[in-house]
Amino acid sequence: MSYIDGSSMKESKSLDLYDIQGNVCKGYGRYGFPKARYCFLSFQHTHSAREFLALLIEKITTAETWPVSESSDHHRIKPNSTLNLGFTYSGLKKLGLPERSLKGFPVDFTMGMKARSEILGDTGISAPEHWDDIWQQDNVHAWVAINARDQDAIEFEFNALGDLVTQHPDGVRIMSGIKGPNNTILPYQDASAVFENGLPTAKEHFGFTDGIGNPYFEGCGNSMSRLPGRGKLMRDGSWQPLATGEFVLGHVDEAQEYPPAPEPKLLSRNGTYMVYRKLHENVDTFNGYIDNLAKDFDGSRDLLMAKMSGRWPDNGAPLTLAATDEEKETLDAKMASIELRVSEGDKSALIERKELRRQWVDFTFNDDKSGSRCPVGAHIRRTNTRGSLETEHKAFHRPGALVDRRRLMRRGLPYGGIDEAKSDSAEQGIIFMSIGASIERQFEFVQQQWVNYSNDFKLGNDKDPLIGSHDGKLTDKHIIQGCPIKGAKPPFFCTQMPRFVETRGGDYFFIPSISALRMIAEGLIDPS
Amino acid sequence: MANTSGNAYGLTALCPIINGHTNDSNPLYKAAGESHDKEVRRILQALPLNQESPFANTDNTYLARLFILNDVFFQQGNDFKRDQLKSKYLCFNSNFHGELEPYLTSLWNNNENQVREIWQHCVAFESVSNANDFVRYIKSCQLTTTLFFNGSNDQPVAEQLKALYVKQMFSEFVLTQQGKSAAELKQAFKYFLQRVQLNDVKSPSWKPGQTEVTL
Numbered sequence: 001m002s003y004i005d006g007s008s009m010k011e012s013k014s015l016d017l018y019d020i021q022g023n024v025c026k027g028y029g030r031y032g033f034p035k036a037r038y039c040f041l042s043f044q045h046t047h048s049a050r051e052f053l054a055l056l057i058e059k060i061t062t063a064e065t066w067p068v069s070e071s072s073d074h075h076r077i078k079p080n081s082t083l084n085l086g087f088t089y090s091g092l093k094k095l096g097l098p099e100r101s102l103k104g105f106p107v108d109f110t111m112g113m114k115a116r117s118e119i120l121g122d123t124g125i126s127a128p129e130h131w132d133d134i135w136q137q138d139n140v141h142a143w144v145a146i147n148a149r150d151q152d153a154i155e156f157e158f159n160a161l162g163d164l165v166t167q168h169p170d171g172v173r174i175m176s177g178i179k180g181p182n183n184t185i186l187p188y189q190d191a192s193a194v195f196e197n198g199l200p201t202a203k204e205h206f207g208f209t210d211g212i213g214n215p216y217f218e219g220c221g222n223s224m225s226r227l228p229g230r231g232k233l234m235r236d237g238s239w240q241p242l243a244t245g246e247f248v249l250g251h252v253d254e255a256q257e258y259p260p261a262p263e264p265k266l267l268s269r270n271g272t273y274m275v276y277r278k279l280h281e282n283v284d285t286f287n288g289y290i291d292n293l294a295k296d297f298d299g300s301r302d303l304l305m306a307k308m309s310g311r312w313p314d315n316g317a318p319l320t321l322a323a324t325d326e327e328k329e330t331l332d333a334k335m336a337s338i339e340l341r342v343s344e345g346d347k348s349a350l351i352e353r354k355e356l357r358r359q360w361v362d363f364t365f366n367d368d369k370s371g372s373r374c375p376v377g378a379h380i381r382r383t384n385t386r387g388s389l390e391t392e393h394k395a396f397h398r399p400g401a402l403v404d405r406r407r408l409m410r411r412g413l414p415y416g417g418i419d420e421a422k423s424d425s426a427e428q429g430i431i432f433m434s435i436g437a438s439i440e441r442q443f444e445f446v447q448q449q450w451v452n453y454s455n456d457f458k459l460g461n462d463k464d465p466l467i468g469s470h471d472g473k474l475t476d477k478h479i480i481q482g483c484p485i486k487g488a489k490p491p492f493f494c495t496q497m498p499r500f501v502e503t504r505g506g507d508y509f510f511i512p513s514i515s516a517l518r519m520i521a522e523g524l525i526d527p528s
Numbered sequence: 529m530a531n532t533s534g535n536a537y538g539l540t541a542l543c544p545i546i547n548g549h550t551n552d553s554n555p556l557y558k559a560a561g562e563s564h565d566k567e568v569r570r571i572l573q574a575l576p577l578n579q580e581s582p583f584a585n586t587d588n589t590y591l592a593r594l595f596i597l598n599d600v601f602f603q604q605g606n607d608f609k610r611d612q613l614k615s616k617y618l619c620f621n622s623n624f625h626g627e628l629e630p631y632l633t634s635l636w637n638n639n640e641n642q643v644r645e646i647w648q649h650c651v652a653f654e655s656v657s658n659a660n661d662f663v664r665y666i667k668s669c670q671l672t673t674t675l676f677f678n679g680s681n682d683q684p685v686a687e688q689l690k691a692l693y694v695k696q697m698f699s700e701f702v703l704t705q706q707g708k709s710a711a712e713l714k715q716a717f718k719y720f721l722q723r724v725q726l727n728d729v730k731s732p733s734w735k736p737g738q739t740e741v742t743l
Contacts, residue, residue, distance in 0.1 A: 296707050474703055495703045 013244060015063075015219035019270045019513045020248060021084050022061040023147070023411050024435055025220040028082055030211070033147035034193035034200035036413050037154045038276070038431065039161070040134060040175045041142040043094040048171025050095060054521040055164055056144075059083045059157075062514060065221060081148035081157040085517070086274055086509030088112060091141030095520055097267075100527040104262025105510070108440040109273060113507045119444055121452040121469035126503040132278065133185065134177030135505040143276060143509050158188065179504070181419035181427045189278065191413035191431045202316065205281045205417045205428045206466070206500070208309050209316030213361050213384055215407040217242040219251075225354075229361030233387050233400040239362075247409055248272050249437055254404050259437040263527040267520075270513030272435050275443045277506035278415070279467070280429040283422045286500045293494055300325050307480045308465040308494070310380030318380070320363040323373035364388070364399075371481035372488075376457050379466045382450045383408065389456055406442050406450075409435040429501070439508055463497075470497040531672055534682040535625055536590065541669040542597070543618040543650040550649070564649035565616040569596055571646050577737075582639035583622070584737030588631060588685045591677040592622040594646070618650055620666070623677040625684045629663050636662045689734045696741065697724050 017025065043049035061082035069075050087095070089110045093102060108116065114128045114135065122128065134140065144161060148154045165172055180186040193200035204210045216222060216230035218241040231239040232254070245253030249261045250269025261268035294301040303325050306312045310319055312328060315335075322328040335356065341349035365381060365388040368374055374381055381388065384407070387399030398404065416428030436442040449456060451464040463470060465478035474495055482491040512520065519525050531538055546564040572594050575581065583592040597617040602610050624631050636643055636659040643662065647653045656665050681688060701720045705713055725732060734741075 474700065477703060493703050493706050495706075 013219040015221070015244065015248065015251075016270060017063040017065070017221060019515055020063040021511050021514070022063050022082050023084055023145070024248065024272055024409075024511065025063040026065075026222055027211075027214065027411055028147045030193040030200050030202055030413065032078060033082060033149060034195075034413075035149070035151055035154050036145060036147045036191040036431075037158055037188050038143060038145050038191065039158070039188040040140045040178075041091075041144060041165075041172050042139045042175050043091060043141045043172050045170045046094060046096045048168050050171075050521050050523060052164060052168040052171045053095070053517070056083075056085065056161075057514065057517050057521060059160075060085060060514065060517070063221065078149075080150075080153040081146055083157060083161075084145045084147075084511070086143045086511040088140055088142070088507050088509060090138065092510065092520075094141050096523060097520065097525050098527055101262050101264070101267055101525055104260075104268075104527070106260060106438065106440065108438075108444060109508050109510065113275070113277070116444065120447050120503075121463075122503045123469060124471065125499060126469060131503070131505040132177060132179045134175050135507070136177070137175075140175060140507055143274075143507075154190070179427060181416055189415060189431060191415040192418065194414050194417065204414045204430055205283055205422065206286050206305075207313045208305070208466075209311060209313065210414075210430070211410055211412070212311065212316050213380070215242055215247070215409055217247050218244045220244075220247075228358060229363060232398060232404045233364065234398060235394075237364075242404060242407060246405065246407060246437055246442075247435060253437060264525065267512070267516050267525055267527075269516075271516055272437060272511050273439050274411075274509045274511050275432070275434045275436075275439060275506070276509060277432040278429065278504040279432050280427075280502045280504045282424040282498070282500055282502065283417075283426070283428060284424040285498050289498060289500075297492060298489060303328070307375055307492075308378060308478060310374045310378035316360060318360060318363055319374040319378070320365065320368060321359050370484055371479075372483040375478070375480050377454060377459050377462050377465065377478055379464055382457070382464050383446055385450070385456075402456075406445050407436070408443055408446060411435060429504070432506075435511070465494060465497065467501045468497070470499050472496050472498045530674065531628075531670075533674075533676050535684075536676060536680060536682060537622075537624055537626065537628055537631065538673060538676045539620065539622045539624070539628060539631075539666075540671045540673045540675055541620040541666050542671060543620065543647065543653075543666075543669045544614075545596070545616045545618055545649055546651055547615050565596055565598075568618055568646060568649045572596070575642070578739050579735055579737040581737050582635070582642045584735070585638045586624075586631070587634040587638075588625040589736065590623040590625065590680040590685065592620075592624075594621075595619050615651070618647070620669075621675065623675075623680070625680075625682075628667070632663045632666055633659045685736055686729050686733070689736065690729045693733045694724050694726065 015025070022028065061079065061084065066076040066078050069077050089102070089105060089112060092105075102110075113120070113122075114131075117123065117126075117128050128135065146154055146157045146161070148157065162174065165174055174187045176185060176187040178186050178189050180190070194203040194205065195201065196203070202209045202211055213230060216227050216239075220241070227241060228239045231241045234240055243254045244251035245257070245259050249259055249271050250265060251258070253259050261271075290301060290304060294304050297304045299307075302313055306319055311317060312319075312322065317328070317331060322331040335353075338349050338353045338356065342353060364386045365374060369388075371377075371381075385400070385403045389402045390396050390399045396402070411433040412431045414429070415431050416426065420426045422428065434443050451467055452469055454460055454462040459479065461475070462468075462477060462479065468476075470476040476495070476497040478494040478497060480492040480494065482489045516525075545568060548563065550562050550564055550567055575594075578584065583589040586592075597613070597619050599613050599616070600611055622631070647656070647665075653665065656662050683691075697720070701716070705716050708716065723732075
């Protein structure tokens with residue numbers, strides 16, 4: 001396989017980043033803004049709600065890169081907090097969008113997530129009747145997200161939002177009904193990176209390193225060095241940015257078309273959709289299951305976890321890079337020696353580290369068709385299939401043609417796990433947020449066909465070992481493929497998998513551009 | 529073009545439905561009069577599903593479908609002449625294993641009442657009074673096509689169902705026996721072989737049209 005040198009490439013497309021809301025093109029990141037608070041608004045009288053909106057728009061942070069300081073180190077001047085906004089379909093209705101514009105929204109969005117629960121596998125304990133109280137009503141109209149450097153900045157910005165809401169008692173209210181820690185019911189959902197030794201990490205509460213392979217699209221403004229492994233895989237093994245229209249409306253997508261979007265074009269251009277899901281993690285159940293299975297598994301507990309996710313829990317290294325405990329030890333030793341040289345000021349070690357870290361995302365499953373390294377049903381192989389679904393030589397125009405139209409831009413953070421002991425009943429999990437131009441084609445497809453079904457992987461009815469809607473039946477299983485080489489390991493079967501992750505709420509949101517927000521606030525949306 | 533592919537047969541028959549009112553219409557609709565095609569549609573829409581379907585009861589059906597062709601659709605263009613069908617058609621598609629004659633004979637022999645109920649509304653069906661007549665009738669309505677259902681492996685249905693059954697039972701065996709000693713495995717496998725009866729294609733097995741797995 002050959003790789004392009006990302007740093008030498010130039011981006012051909014530039015987007016109007018001042019018009020696109022922040023966190024769409026580039027994630028705010030767990031390191032810069034490790035804390036977040038999400039709250040949900042209900043609109044009452046249209047006129048007053050629009051007045052409120054007009055004032056709120058001034059606080060919204062856009063996708064534009066932070067300004068550079070004039071001081072000698074030229075650091076980026078980041079605000080203490082950010083604010084973003086999205087609407088449900090009923091929210092847009094309440095804000096008085098014309099009928100013709102409303103009718104232009106796709107059915108997935110207009111129905112909302114609750115009505116799509118069968119498609120999503122939100123059944124049984126994950127069914128909408130078990131969701132947090134806020135979702136039992138049908139008047140969630142808007143989502144407001146505050147991301148911040150620390151909790152003080154969150155409180156400050158949230159209070160400012162509260163003041164603005166108080167000034168518009170006829171227009172808007174912040175809804176309560178979100179389950180918080182220690183059986184509290186709160187008017188907001190807090191989320192935070194998991195901290196270790198006082199520093200934010202990329203961990204979630206099962207102990208996996210998460211959020212590594214987000215897609216790279218044309219115009220996103222990220223460094224081209226991040227392209228390999230994140231863009232679309234070309235026939236020669238190189239990577240190109242995905243089409244902008246896969247993630248931002250009003251731009252051409254991978255089918256060389258403009259994504260379907262409501263009129264007028266100014267309403268949809270530079271906007272996008274976001275899936276918001278509160279995914280509760282049953283930490284006790286997960287740990288108990290792994291502990292129990294690890295007794296019979298030929299390998300370490302970490303290896304067993306890696307064989308479920310596709311990445312090593314401690315540092316997120318993919319199984320393609322190290323597929324056994326021995327290989328992992330070698331990789332760790334190599335990394336440690338590079339780190340040591342870096343700390344001693346060895347500049348060539350910096351390049352070596354970058355090269356090694358690149359392989360965390362820049363890989364395919366081409367040399368592992370049988371899944372003896374990364375199991376075919378592992379979480380990362382389902383949710384980002386890379387080129388692995390092209391089972392016949394050159395069956396598609398590009399090896400990853402199927403996945404290129406089904407990439408998920410994840411923007412979530414873990415929640416809970418701080419204020420109470422970790423257990424199944426304690427509040428902890430992931431606020432999953434996924435951005436894309438089509439909820440149905442991207443998120444819903446991945447959830448229905450790749451997470452909760454396995455026909456494309458020739459694994460029958462098997463589901464994603466971590467997030468699949470399992471029920472503890474014998475055949476609720478995950479297969480860890482053996483190694484076909486003589487004398488190697490037989491396959492290992494994880495059976496009777498319980499539901500590790502439960503859905504506790506969420507909805508589909510439209511994230512308008514700044515131009516569209518202003519027009520909505522001023523009642524200027526006119527599709528005629 | 530050929531109606532066969534390997535051991536699979538792709539049958540397409542277009543049986544013209546009698547125009548006009550039925551003589552013996554459903555009493556509920558008698559006042560308004562009832563057309564033959566509406567009567568057929570009502571029967572088709574009420575056909576039982578899955579294991580109760582007449583096709584589950586006909587040997588070797590891979591996939592079968594009955595529908596009514598109301599008319600042909602006008603495709604875009606500036607044609608002066610637009611074709612129209614002289615009658616509606618009962619379309620019968622079936623993909624099955626083996627030869628046409630035994631298949632149609634099995635359909636008739638196992639479901640004579642339902643076949644008569646459906647096809648009585650078709651032109652000239654009054655001449656059909658036994659399996660041979662039915663075979664002759666369908667053949668006279670048959671089109672040569674290459675319409676095949678790509679989801680079968682060319683084997684008789686009973687063998688395919690048995691293979692599926694054994695595969696699923698073997699999965700269960702593997703899942704329950706993981707980690708056992710060689711002696712325990714040998715013993716369990718012996719019991720497994722007794723239980724699934726590899727050489728008996730009929731039993732135990734899944735039934736045609738069965739949708740629920742009962743392990």
